[in-house]
Amino acid sequence: MDWTRILTNVVGEIFAPATAAYALAAIGLNVHFGMTGLINMGQAGFMLMGAYGYAIATMNGWPVWMAVIAALTAAAVFAVILGIPTLSLRGDYLAIVTIAAAEIARLTVRSSSLTAVTGGNSGISGNDFKGSFQNACPLPDGSWSLGPFQYSNCLSNSWWLRIVAWSLVVIAIVLVWRWMRSPWGRVLKGIREDEDAVRSLGKNVYGYKMQALVLGGLFGALGGMIYVLPSAVQADALGRTLTFNVWTILLLGGAATVFGPLLGSILMWTVLMFIKSTLRDLPFDIVSSTQAEAFSWVLVGVTLMLLVIFRPQGILGDRKEVAIDAR
């Protein structure tokens, strides 16, 4: 077994763009669920809005910053449309509507009648939308290596993308940290606990929930953009599985904590990579690489179950808080 290679793979996951993308999406979900108690089962839908919004806008010749604004607008509009009918209802309705809406969005963008705009079933290939982002890269051409990690400076899965992605994660974490400790975050927390009580104190609960839904959706859209930039935009990669992974990450790290989404994302991807690489390297041929992939996902499912049963507060969560709720 080649332990150096396995270790390199695992460490590489810690700062991979996908890890950052998942962290951003989980930070958004944390604003929904951890801070406000909104059960959003369609975070992938927000990521899809970001990914497609950005890709389509760039393909139409929009500069990077305008494409980002277009992507964020798409996610915000999506949030408002979902929120208007559901936020005045009980929590479970939002869960049903978001999962359905995310599926509708996915099926719409992959439908063949929209092939001219979204690429339909085959999606949008990387080269069609990555150009402007790569041109904005301030680094010199070529590639650079840090120890065993060698990536292109500007192209596709690049250092440039890593810098942007992790800067976004840092900004998002600082913002959420600030919000959680602010009076605004306090109102959201109150809504999470009991929205009627907050209403009875004169706060516009509906407005706050809408703000939280949009805000978390925007983080989701950012995550979606980062998620597709190393590769391509593909509708089926932005489906339910993605949503469930983001949930696993949030619950693993700890909902309602500042660093939970980040820790959850890093942990989940490094462990997955470790299992996959180890299984693939086993001296005797028990599992093929496809089976290894599938097996690692089985483990994700088992982890999620064990987590909810034995440590519902996640790694960083406060045991006391959950215990109170159980009474």
Add this chain to the structure above:
Amino acid sequence: MPADAHITPKERIAKDLAAVPRKPGAAKPDSIIVADNVTRRFGGMTAVDVHHLEIQRGAITALIGPNGAGKTTLFNLLTGFDKPNSGEWSFDGKEVSRMSAAKVARAGMVRTFQLTKALSRMTVLENMRLGATDQSGEGLLRSLVPPLWRTREAEITAQATELLERFKLDTKAADFAGSLSGGQRKLLEMARALMTKPTMVMLDEPMAGVNPALTQSLLGHIQDLRDEGMTVLFVEHDMHMVRHISDWVVVMAEGRVVAEGPPATIMQDEAVVDAYLGAHHETDLGDDSLLDDEVLVELEAEAEAEEHRTQEDA
């Protein structure tokens, strides 16, 4: 009113209310709530049907009645937590019917709940802070710039600490609200409501589930509210409490206001006895035929027959 300075608020209010007629919908000398033709139906059932109701400013008014009388529904309507099928009411001169619950609260009418709504996974102090008004840091963008709201936050914390001391919860300030006892949660909910600096406090069964040791202190707090000039309207089942602290009692039965009067005499009101004891409550008490022996025999036979039927069913 320097001439009245030597009398207690309770006595002053009793004097103000002395001339009010003891009948449903009586006009008060200084009403803070005036409601007209308020109805709320759930399917075919009329839960609330109040023709006219006035609540005296600065007084403690008790809303009593048997189970299912529509007290809590009326409460929900007045505070904007439910929408009426018809009717208008004003609060402090402002039309507030059909206003959202949050707006009603901002207008100065704040409520508590029958099933206490302490925000369990927040500390007691955070619960209190949440009640405060005019905190600009509750805006999405302003919250990111602490210098904009820190001064106000300090004022809020001072106000909260003072209230917690008054309600003897100051030692619990850093605990999760979920770790408090039932009675302490009631106290917290009341204290939190006071953070909004209301003109009127609506208490839905403030004594439900409170242990006897805390009852006395809760009663004291409610009377303090009145003595500070706030108006209190509360729903309660415990008649001892009603007699002890209220200045005026409104009795509801089957959605309607059936009687009003001072607590000392209200329980002698025929309509109230009727509402609570319920004997032939659908029959007009003025119906002389009830006094007729023949009719009585008939009614008895009916009752007997009914009993037989029930036994057979069983």
